[in-house]
Every structure is written in structure tokens, then in C-alpha cells.
Amino acid sequence: MTDANRKAHWETVYTTKGENEVSWFQESPEASLELIDLAHPTPASTIVDIGGGASRLVDSLIARGLNHVTVLDLSEAALEAAKARLGERASGVQWVVADVTKWYPTQICDIWHDRAAFHFLTDPADRAAYVACMKRTVKPGGHVIIGTFAIDGPEKCSGLPVNRYDATSLARELGEGAVLVDARRHDHSTPWKSAQRFQFCIFRRT
Ligand SMILES: C[S@@+](CC[C@H](N)C(=O)[O-])C[C@H]1O[C@@H](n2cnc3c(N)ncnc32)[C@H](O)[C@@H]1O
Secondary structure, X not given: OOHHHHHHHHHHHHHHOOHHHOOOOOOOOHHHHHHHHHOOOOOOOEEEEEOOOOOOHHHHHHHOOOOEEEEEEOOHHHHHHHHHHHHHHHHHXXXXXXXXXXXOOOOOEEEEEEEOOHHHOOOHHHHXXXXXXXXXXXXXXXXXXXXXXXXXXXXXXXXXEOXXXXXXXXXXXXXXXXXXXXXXXXXXEOOOOOEEEEEEEEEEEO
């Protein structure tokens, strides 16, 4: 898929479907928050949600007093939907329309979170670019949280092929400089009540 096609795909998704008409919608991002808690964030912590889309994770982070939240996504429409939902609270968030495989952050961060974006990178060159971005973005001692479809999860998401992971294969992708701290499987229930098996991992950046 070309870069232009990838962006067009996601803009179409977010301009034609409502929040709970996409399989990945969740009212409350419990699995993500459990792992974020393991990183012991403070109000001073900087956190970036990679491929955050219109997710409600940012709402929970603001509610927990995190003041330095960035949400990055390919789709401007996704970020506009999140901003509209948040209203005034959106002004305290940094919103970045970018492809993570090409992003250069303006500041390093403590916590990198990604639920269901990395698994779309089926091209090894894109995965290498993602990992390089993660390594230049997360400070030593910081944490990297990634949720993907599990080995026995769906083969596609949003009509696109995905790569599926367990903790070992995800750790191998990240390579040196990311030490596995915890790994959990999570069954996501789609808005139409089908189960999707996820693998969530948290790594410490060394
Ligand atoms: C399945 S959705 C998950 C959205 C959100 N993380 C959540 O849990 O609700 C995948 C998201 O990744 C974004 N995405 C896909 N490829 C990306 C890339 N290369 N760079 C940035 N965002 C990307 C899409 O626009 C979409 O919002």
C-alpha cells in the first residue's frame, strides 16, 4: 500500500463511520490503562499515543491528571473527532497528523502507547522505520506499550492485513534497547460483540 493510499484509507474510515461503528471502539481502554499504570506516570510525564485515532484513551489520561499528552495519527478526521468530543479539554493536548514511520518528535517522551497501529505494518521497512522512531522518541528508562492482534487474533483489521504477535515476536521486532516488563493477553469485544484477541506488552527503554 502506498503512503497516499494508507492515509486515504483511514480518512475514509473516520469520515464515513461513527465512533462505535468501528471494530476497535471501546468505551474504556482498560488494558491500556493497566499497563500505563505499570509505568507509574506522574502529572509531569510525557506520553504519546501512536495511531491514537479517535480513541478515548486521551480522555482517561487527562482525567488522571496527565498534562503532557500527544495524540498522533495519520488521519486528521480521527483527531478532529477526538477534539470535538473533548471540547475545551482538547486545548491541553498536542495533536499531530503524521505517519509514525516518518515522524521526528520535537521532544522526547516517557511513555509510548500504541493500540492497534503497529500491527498494520506488514512491510519490514515500515516496521524498521517505526522502531527507529520509537527509539528516538522514548527516553532511556521510559516505557513502550504496544497492543496488537495476538497470534490467534484476526488476520485483518479495518479490511487491511495485519501481522499478529506474541510477546516474544514483538520483543524481537523492537530489538535491543527495549526490555520486556510485562505481557498480557486481552479479549476485546467489538461493538457487535465479537471477540478479538489482543496481545499487550510493556517494555522498558534502555
Ligand atoms: C485500528 S485503529 C486504532 C485506533 C486507536 N489506537 C484505538 O485504539 O482506538 C488504527 C489507527 O492507526 C492509525 N494509523 C495506521 N497506520 C498509521 C501510521 N503509519 N502512522 C500513524 N497512524 C497510523 C489509523 O489512522 C487508525 O486511527
